[in-house]
Amino acid sequence: xxxxxxxxxxxxxxxxxSDKRAARDAEFSAYxxxxxxxxxxxxxxxxxxxxTAEDLTQTAFAKLYLSWDRVRxxxxxxxYLRRILVNENNSLWRRGWKKxxxTAEDLxxxxxxxxxYDDGRSAALWDLVQSLPKKARxxxxxxxxxxxxxxxxAETLGVSVGTVKSQTSRALATLRERTPAHLNPADRSxxxxxDR
Amino acid sequence: MNDLDNELSRTMRRxxxxxxxxxxxxxxxxxxxxxxxxxxxxxxxxxxxxxxxxIVPTAMFAANTIKAxxxxxxxxxxxxxxxxxxxxxxxxxxxxxxxPGALDVADLPTGAEPRWTLVTEGFAQASxxxxxxxxxxxxxxxxxxxxxxxPFPSSTGLARNAVAxxxxxxxxxxxxxVWADGSSEPYTISTxxxxxxxxxxxxxxxxxxxxxxxxxSYYVTRYDMxxxxxxSVRMSGDGSVTAVDPDRAIIEVHDVSDSGLVLGLTSVDDTxxxxxxxxxxxxxxxxxxxxxxxxxxxxxxxxxxxxVLASDPYxxxxxxxxxxxxxxxxxxxxxxxxxxxxxxxSYNSAVWEDETHVLFSAYQDGKWSIVRMNVxxxxxxxxxxxxxxxxxxxxxxxx
Numbered sequence: 001x002x003x004x005x006x007x008x009x010x011x012x013x014x015x016x017x018s019d020k021r022a023a024r025d026a027e028f029s030a031y032x033x034x035x036x037x038x039x040x041x042x043x044x045x046x047x048x049x050x051x052t053a054e055d056l057t058q059t060a061f062a063k064l065y066l067s068w069d070r071v072r073x074x075x076x077x078x079x080y081l082r083r084i085l086v087n088e089n090n091s092l093w094r095r096g097w098k099k100x101x102x103t104a105e106d107l108x109x110x111x112x113x114x115x116x117y118d119d120g121r122s123a124a125l126w127d128l129v130q131s132l133p134k135k136a137r138x139x140x141x142x143x144x145x146x147x148x149x150x151x152x153x154a155e156t157l158g159v160s161v162g163t164v165k166s167q168t169s170r171a172l173a174t175l176r177e178r179t180p181a182h183l184n185p186a187d188r189s190x191x192x193x194x195d196r
Numbered sequence: 197m198n199d200l201d202n203e204l205s206r207t208m209r210r211x212x213x214x215x216x217x218x219x220x221x222x223x224x225x226x227x228x229x230x231x232x233x234x235x236x237x238x239x240x241x242x243x244x245x246x247x248x249x250x251i252v253p254t255a256m257f258a259a260n261t262i263k264a265x266x267x268x269x270x271x272x273x274x275x276x277x278x279x280x281x282x283x284x285x286x287x288x289x290x291x292x293x294x295x296p297g298a299l300d301v302a303d304l305p306t307g308a309e310p311r312w313t314l315v316t317e318g319f320a321q322a323s324x325x326x327x328x329x330x331x332x333x334x335x336x337x338x339x340x341x342x343x344x345x346x347p348f349p350s351s352t353g354l355a356r357n358a359v360a361x362x363x364x365x366x367x368x369x370x371x372x373x374v375w376a377d378g379s380s381e382p383y384t385i386s387t388x389x390x391x392x393x394x395x396x397x398x399x400x401x402x403x404x405x406x407x408x409x410x411x412x413s414y415y416v417t418r419y420d421m422x423x424x425x426x427x428s429v430r431m432s433g434d435g436s437v438t439a440v441d442p443d444r445a446i447i448e449v450h451d452v453s454d455s456g457l458v459l460g461l462t463s464v465d466d467t468x469x470x471x472x473x474x475x476x477x478x479x480x481x482x483x484x485x486x487x488x489x490x491x492x493x494x495x496x497x498x499x500x501x502x503x504v505l506a507s508d509p510y511x512x513x514x515x516x517x518x519x520x521x522x523x524x525x526x527x528x529x530x531x532x533x534x535x536x537x538x539x540x541x542s543y544n545s546a547v548w549e550d551e552t553h554v555l556f557s558a559y560q561d562g563k564w565s566i567v568r569m570n571v572x573x574x575x576x577x578x579x580x581x582x583x584x585x586x587x588x589x590x591x592x593x594x595x
Binding site: 025028029032036037040041042044045050053054057058059061062063065066087091121122125126129140141144145147172175176 | 206207212222224225
């Protein structure tokens with residue numbers, strides 16, 4: 001006669017809970033694999049530094065993991081990650097001696113991308129973007145890299161649409177003002193007008 | 197889009213898309229999540245330390261102060277002694293500095309030495325008259341004059357009652373352990389929390405010995421992995437559990453005053469970013485806050501319960517760049533200093549030194565110092581700056 005194991009009610013509950021957790025982890029893991037490269041890129045633009053970007057990315061996903069059920073139910077994972085990236089990046093400076101927690105092998109900074117048709121404009125503009133205050137840089141990254149609308153940018157940053165407009169305008173004005181004349185796209189467009 | 201808009205988009209894409217994929221594994225993320233959760237629980241690390249009797253680091257800052265290799269004073273290894281609670285006599289007056297809202301400790305007058313024990317090993321230490329209790333990576337160890345107990349597996353900090361005769365901690369298997377002076381050994385209060393993270397954040401009462409005579413309450417925070425939520429409860433010596441306040445407004449207790457006021461988090465939101473905190477008097481006004489704020493995390497009552505020490509509302513990494521003090525009764529903000537620039541200070545732990553002074557370990561310009569701050573925000577060195585690395589050289593003993 002084959003013995004049939006009868007599980008205690010508590011054990012059944014534990015099995016169900018552990019199944020639920022495993023399913024949740026699998027779902028999160030799939031999302032992590034699909035989105036991490038993209039999130040790292042945004043983090044890099046926000047911070048301007050590869051190591052900080054890795055920290056930001058890991059922290060953002062960790063916080064998403066802690067809130068996974070709630071955030072997933074609202075289908076707002078990408079938006080949640082963006083907000084965490086921005087908030088974390090803005091608050092990093094308050095932590096003077098923050099030790100990095102690298103679990104993965106450190107990777108070198110990416111080599112600068114040289115565009116054969118780029119006579120220095122891109123590098124100069126990138127330097128200028130990095131010189132902007134963090135909040136101004138975040139507005140530009142969300143508007144011009146993530147291509148969010150003003151309303152979406154406002155929601156991500158937790159500010160009004162008017163603030164996004166004014167910060168964008170100020171940041172662009174600063175870039176125009178600081179861009180060397182011979183690299184200034186505005187000046188170049190003027191040259192093109194003359195060429196016609 | 198105009199030319200600059202287009203150029204900006206192209207430039208960002210060129211730089212970002214040159215990055216290789218991040219080798220981030222699920223286990224890495226889960227480990228970080230655990231670490232964040234623990235930091236949040238210990239965010240009150242500040243809170244867990246606070247008020248109560250002043251402990252003098254008898255050996256540390258005497259003329260023959262022991263110097264560690266890194267030039268920083270080493271912590272006293274001798275059991276600390278409880279002193280009276282007289283305020284230290286500063287050699288110069290503390291200063292508000294050029295900006296009373298800035299956390300800038302670059303140039304302060306030097307006052308009296310700290311009246312609190314600094315700890316260099318483990319992550320928490322608490323003392324009673326009969327024992328020294330240390331929380332280390334191996335677990336909690338209790339050392340008395342003649343015996344050593346433990347290590348008891350534990351990943352949490354320690355909490356001590358106001359009269360300093362009992363220390364409690366949570367164990368990894370979800371129970372609460374207590375050392376009470378007069379006992380022959382630590383004892384366990386069993387809970388039905390299961391194998392979930394349990395942390396004792398405060399102990400009230402004066403007789404915590406095992407048995408029916410105990411008048412102690414243990415404020416315990418547990419994290420429910422399945423429900424993915426955290427709650428604080430009040431537990432009696434017999435293991436019975438009640439809500440901290442009737443409507444469970446406080447989701448995480450950080451401190452409890454002698455008069456029964458409770459302070460802690462009422463909400464946490466990573467996307468705001470931040471948290472809200474409140475002070476409650478559950479006995480007289482239930483779950484209705486006496487006052488609340490979302491500007492800071494409320495961490496710890498002063499020894500007499502008149503003031504509240506507060507920090508950054510957004511704890512997720514090491515340290516804080518915000519330190520504040522409130523009037524505990526009215527919620528009036530009395531001192532508020534913030535790291536306003538990269539070259540200003542951040543700190544890793546703070547403690548009430550006496551009724552009106554806070555000590556915090558500050559890091560600025562590659563140097564560590566211990567700063568004493570009055571309740572009005574005036575500051576002085578309790579330990580002058582010395583060169584140090586990124587590793588935190590010491591933290592304060594748990595009250």
